[in-house]
Amino acid sequence: MKYRALITDIEGTTSRIAFVTEVLFPYATEHLPDFIRNRQHQAEVALELTAIRQLMKQPEADIEAVITQLHRWIAADEKVTPLKTLQGLVWRLGYQQGHFTGHLYPDAAEQLKQWHEQGVQLYVYSSGSVEAQKLLFRYSDFGDLTPLFSGYFDTRVGAKRDISSYAAILQHLQLPPGQVLFLSDIAAELDAARALGMATCQLIREQQTPGDHNIAEDFYQVEI
Known part of the structure; x- marks a missing residue:
């Protein structure tokens, strides 16, 4: 060996590549706002929201400002760790619900x-x-x-x-x-x-x- x-x-x-660009990314972009609004107080989500506010240098930013920032990063294809983590949480639901397979x-x-x-x-x-x-x-x-x-x-x-x-x-x-x-x-x-x-x-x-x-x-x- x-x-x-x-x-x-x-x-x-x-x-x-198309699986990521045509399936995963659009799914996360569509579902991320409501996912965050509905789960912002869950520990694994709240941790990433804190990290995003730190990157924004706006520790008091409201949830809509955070969502706007996330969409900016998505549009620019930024490899920002808390964004990637939140996308992964949204995809978890999609996989579990059978919306797609890997x-x-x-x-x-x-x-x-x-x-x-x-x-x-x-x-x-x-x-x-x-x-x-x-x-x-x-x-x-x-x-x-x-x-x-x-x-x-x-x-x-x-x-x-x-x-x-x-x-x-x-x-x-x-x-x-x-x-x-x-x-x-x-x-x-x-x-x-x-x-x-x-x-x-x-x-x-x-x-x-x-x-x-x-x-x-x-x-x-x-x-x-």
């Missing part, structure tokens, strides 16, 4: 199972919250795949194009970087991981711009 651990991105790697490419589902059986430690690193990541794999088109994964990382460890983010992940894994393979469709993310000595492979599923990394058109072509 060449690698002891594999870290995979989601959007454009395990799953269609899209996975068949090759991704099959190979993740096979790699797990071979003893490879599997992790996810995505801009979406850990909650959102777990939901996608728990309610996937292929059933609950969360038992396959050893852990999840999101923007709490840092931005995906920052070298420091991968340093934090490696510290958590306690593995030499050369024993860790990172899969993503974005060359700049792979560049950051490779700067620390991690192995990399770029998924070219949807006409992504290739970098100078190993390339695979699907998970079957990824060499472990």
Whole structure:
């Protein structure tokens, strides 16, 4: 076995970009305002609202001002952690109510199972919250795949194009970087991981711009 651990991105790697942009994001945008209004006093929601007010530098901002700020971040596609967390909470309801299932490419589902059986430690690193990541794999088109994964990382460890983010992940894994393979469709993310000595492979599923990394058109072509 060449690698002891594999870290995979989601959007454009395990799953269609369109699933996020055409299903998840519009669903969250539509349902987020009423979700917040109705649940603003629940602990897990109130915690994120406090974080948003801190980012706004308006600790006394009312709930409508917070919602307006969230819509601004959504429109600008900002990777703001409390926004991502709230989106994940809204998606949880959507998954639980059967409004959609988590899209996975068949090759991704099959190979993740096979790699797990071979003893490879599997992790996810995505801009979406850990909650959102777990939901996608728990309610996937292929059933609950969360038992396959050893852990999840999101923007709490840092931005995906920052070298420091991968340093934090490696510290958590306690593995030499050369024993860790990172899969993503974005060359700049792979560049950051490779700067620390991690192995990399770029998924070219949807006409992504290739970098100078190993390339695979699907998970079957990824060499472990």
